[in-house]
Amino acid sequence: MDGSDVNIIRHFEKYCELDDDDRTLLTELERHPMTLTAGELLWEEHQAIDAFCLLRKGWAYSYRSMNDGTRQVLDVYLPGDVIGLREFSFQRRLSSVAMLTEASLGRFNHRYLIGLFGSSHRATALFFSMLAGQQALLTERLVNIGRRNAREKLAHFICEMYMRLKRVYPELPQHFHMPLSQQMLADILGLSSVHVSRTFSELREAGLVYRDRNRIEIPDPEALIEATQFSDHYLRERVADHLFESGKPWPETAVAAKGSPVGQGRAADPE
Amino acid sequence: MDGSDVNIIRHFEKYCELDDDDRTLLTELERHPMTLTAGELLWEEHQAIDAFCLLRKGWAYSYRSMNDGTRQVLDVYLPGDVIGLREFSFQRRLSSVAMLTEASLGRFNHRYLIGLFGSSHRATALFFSMLAGQQALLTERLVNIGRRNAREKLAHFICEMYMRLKRVYPELPQHFHMPLSQQMLADILGLSSVHVSRTFSELREAGLVYRDRNRIEIPDPEALIEATQFSDHYLRERVADHLFESGKPWPETAVAAKGSPVGQGRAADPE
DNA sequence: CGGACACTTGATGACACTCAACTAGTGTGG
DNA sequence: CCACACTAGTTGAGTGTCATCAAGTGTCCG
Structure with a gap:
């Protein structure tokens, strides 16, 4: 069942390979966990932003409240998910976050994240990847709700x-x-x-x-x-x-592919 | 009108301050633009991923086609937007992209982006920020469609x-x-x-x-x-x-804030 | 002038909402 | 142990928003 703890680092390695230095950097995320109970708020829309959170244990969700009292849930977070990444470049929270069960969270701030950008390509790619992954969930939900x-x-x-x-x-x-x-x-x-x-x-x-x-x-x-x-x-x-091996990056080597769509001609493999 | 060209670098600087080196790195994005006409496809769902695109001129959109022939548009891209970032960590396109008007695009690949991670914190933060910004648009659209x-x-x-x-x-x-x-x-x-x-x-x-x-x-x-x-x-x-100045990052200095929600007590300023 | 396309307007019906009454499970206090 | 309240969920009836189908208008373009 989901009561068992998730090994966060091992979970991260599903997204991106990591070396020992990366792992050391990332274990920092779990050093000072805080515990919240079911229903408790992590933060609310419009509050000033001071941290991101790694969900170590439990379930959480983010939502936007509407004027008419209804609300829209934006994400459901499971252990291993990072909460608040989407607000990286904003001054204030765009959505509220609350717990669905008792939960354990590790906090970190912008400086830690930007420090990571400087310390490890792989960790940077990992966070980039998690943000992209959450976005993919959102687009799928958009299709789900819209159509x-x-x-x-x-x-x-x-x-x-x-x-x-x-x-x-x-x-x-x-x-x-x-x-x-x-x-x-x-x-x-x-x-x-x-x-x-x-x-x-x-x-x-x-x-x-x-x-x-x-x-x-x-x-x-x-x-x-x-x-x-x-x-x-x-x-x-x-x-x-x-991708982390040094290779020829574009656009330096790009041939101007005027008029021909990227990837055109490369048909999708039959799944 | 929107016929006039957008200065991309200046546009980027609205998201994140850049120094001369960053600017040089980023001008690469515009070196070998390609042109597509209105209605033309940039790529289709399920194709293998080989590039991201910077939209220099014109409008574009991404969408998912449904089995019943309907479709859901996911993003509308304007000049200065980067297309495909969301697919950073996937093997295949999650959505198709087509042009709404004649458009000019600069292409770049994963290696360029990962190279950027190694070359410039600010450029990394810029791309992170663009991804976060697109996600914010998506969440707002989710609320719009759902509620x-x-x-x-x-x-x-x-x-x-x-x-x-x-x-x-x-x-x-x-x-x-x-x-x-x-x-x-x-x-x-x-x-x-x-x-x-x-x-x-x-x-x-x-x-x-x-x-x-x-x-x-x-x-x-x-x-x-x-x-x-x-x-x-x-x-x-x-x-x-x-945030780019070296300062005390968490979690190294984090005090375990057991039970007290992050940011609690910092009320939102009246807007 | 004819055909294609985008849009408009009307009629009809389906899907999902609201309101309301009811059930079942859970917790509390006397 | 029972009465009571409280919450979550179920079910029915009536309503409304929006989809679908269909016919018609306007504009562009060859």
Whole structure:
């Protein structure tokens, strides 16, 4: 289950190879963890920015509150995720962050991050990669909210969580704990909580997803993936190691490729 | 008008201060531009990734195609924007990119970017900042699509474009050229083109936005901003210069702040 | 002049929202 | 141990926003 601790450094190495110096630099992130309880706020929209956080244990989420009292959840964070990276270049928080469970967090600030830029290409690439990965999650959620119906939205989201959890906990069985109320799911998916309830009933009747309180069971993952047309492309970020070998960079060697689209002619491999 | 060229380096300096070496490094990006015509594809989803692009002139957009033939637009790029950064750590394109107008692009690859990580903290921070800024745009669009009705969606989007254009072209008057068909707007906002048409009529009747083909006029920007509750927080990214001075980084000096949320007590200034 | 394309307008219906009543589980206090 | 409150979720009825389909207008362009 997800009570077991995640080895953060080992988790990072899924994104980008690291050497011993990198690892030493990054263990700093875990030196002075703080603990928050479920429901507690990490920070709120509009506050001055003074830190980023590495989520070591537990679940968290970020959200924007609307004037009419509704809200939109932007991210759900799992152990190993870095919170607040997106606000790197802003003066004030763009979203609030709160805990979904008891959680342990390591803090670090801009100077640490910029110091990292100076100390290690690989660590820099790692953070760049994590930011890119979060962005990929966001674009997928955008598609989900903009272009799918309630059933597809919910099924797709559950698929995504399943896949993300599997990445963090490779041994994850076909049932798992997902500490998200139906109201929270509604805030994530741009639905009403009532409709989330109905949609769960639909998925249960279709035999795709069973739910009991916060326990989710996916009897047949393949079937769910098929039903939602889920593709995990956007969850497979990894910085190829050979990129760090010194090689010929563009644009120095670029041939002016006037009029011919980049990559045109290189057809996508059949998956 | 937006026919006039944007000085890219000067544009970058709005995001992060640069020294002469940084500027020299970055001018490389413009050395071998390529030109694409309106409608032309830069790349397609699932293709192998071999480059990023700096948009020097013109407009572009990225999108995801759905199985049912609809699509979701993810970004609209303006001169000075970097395209494809989000795919930094992926093997294949997550979205297709096409031109909205004739456009000029500078290409660069991973090695150039990673080389930059080694050459300049400031340039690294600049790219980090651009990635963060694009993510902020995405989160705002997520809120827009998830939690607002058609009228608010359209008005908010027009506000956003107006503000973004003003950042690139400070002299922008209250009317401007926006090369987006109603179908395209529908694909951006998660609506149907028919409903976009109706919504434009509504905005016209409310006296908020007048439209003639691709020309948009905002007679009273203040009124529109007020009506949409628009806030430009998320467009104001900038890396503070003092962060580059050597100072005490966390987490080395972090005091374990057990149980007390980061930033708690620092109330947001009244805006 | 004809055809393509972008947009407009009307009619109809589906999907999801709101409101409201109800159930089940959980915690609290007497 | 039971009464009560509180929360999360379920279900039904009525409503509304927006999608879809279809017909029609205007403009551009050869």
